Amino acid sequence: MEHVIFANLIDFQPAVAPHGVVELDPFSLIWNASFVVKMVILLLVLFSLACWYIITYKLIYLQSAQSESEKFLETFWQSKRLDAIYQTCEQLRLSPLSQVFKAGYIELTKLKGAAEGESMSAQLGGIENVERALRKASAGEVTKLEKMVQFLATTGSTAPFVGLFGTVWGIMNSFIGIGSQRQASLAVVAPGIAEALIATAIGLVAAIPAVIAYNFFLRRIRVLSTEMDAFSNDFLNIVKRHFFK
Secondary structure, three states: OHHHHHHHHHHHHHHHOOOOOOOOOHHHHHHOOOHHHHHHHHHHHHHHHHHHHHHHHHHHHHHHHHHHHHHHHHHHHHOOOHHHHHHHHOOOOOOHHHHHHHHHHHHHHHHHOOOOOOOHHHHHHHHHHHHHHHHHHHHHHHHHHOOOHHHHHHHHHHHHHHHHHHHHHHHHHHHHHHHHHOOOOHHHHHHHHHHHHHHHHHHHHHHHHHHHHHHHHHHHHHHHHHHHHHHHHHHHHHHHHHOOO
16 A cells, blocks of 8 residues: 555656746746836835835934933033033034923023013013923924834835735736636746745835834834923923022
């Protein structure tokens, strides 16, 4: 019985690949793909390269922003003079907190000389100006932090569909090949299906890191945004306590 089964397996192998194995090397499939699929793959590769550039840049930028913000907070709470803190801001330009402080300090110096002999309503108006300057600076810093991050979200949401378009096109070419040769052999179907799956795979390779990086950066930006809000409140309390009594 075992000899019969072994003989059947030997007889079965030539039927699968009577004239050799079909080449399914990814690079040769891409090279021999249709023009549309090549354009889809090229577009996805460009998306992926752009995403990795943004990921590298934002990692360095956000790490520097967080590090300089920690240094600024340490200086802010240790120093007793606002003008000395202002001078430190020039050395910590990547820190969002230093730029928020800078905007509030500049507005405060404009109001400082006139606050002594003015009425309560005028003093409250001065406080509102400082608060408005802090809010405007915070919004500007958040916009700066979010720069280019939206491209990661766009890539994460669209790249799989671009790859899917390449998949559909490759499968369509496979059916065209079946129709022209009037046979559904593996040699006819496999290259088109493999070409289609490569487009899908490259789409996922572009999308997955983009989505992970987008969520990571969004969390880091939210942390810095929360720190800016907390610092603005602390700075405003100091201003009210010492300059608008």
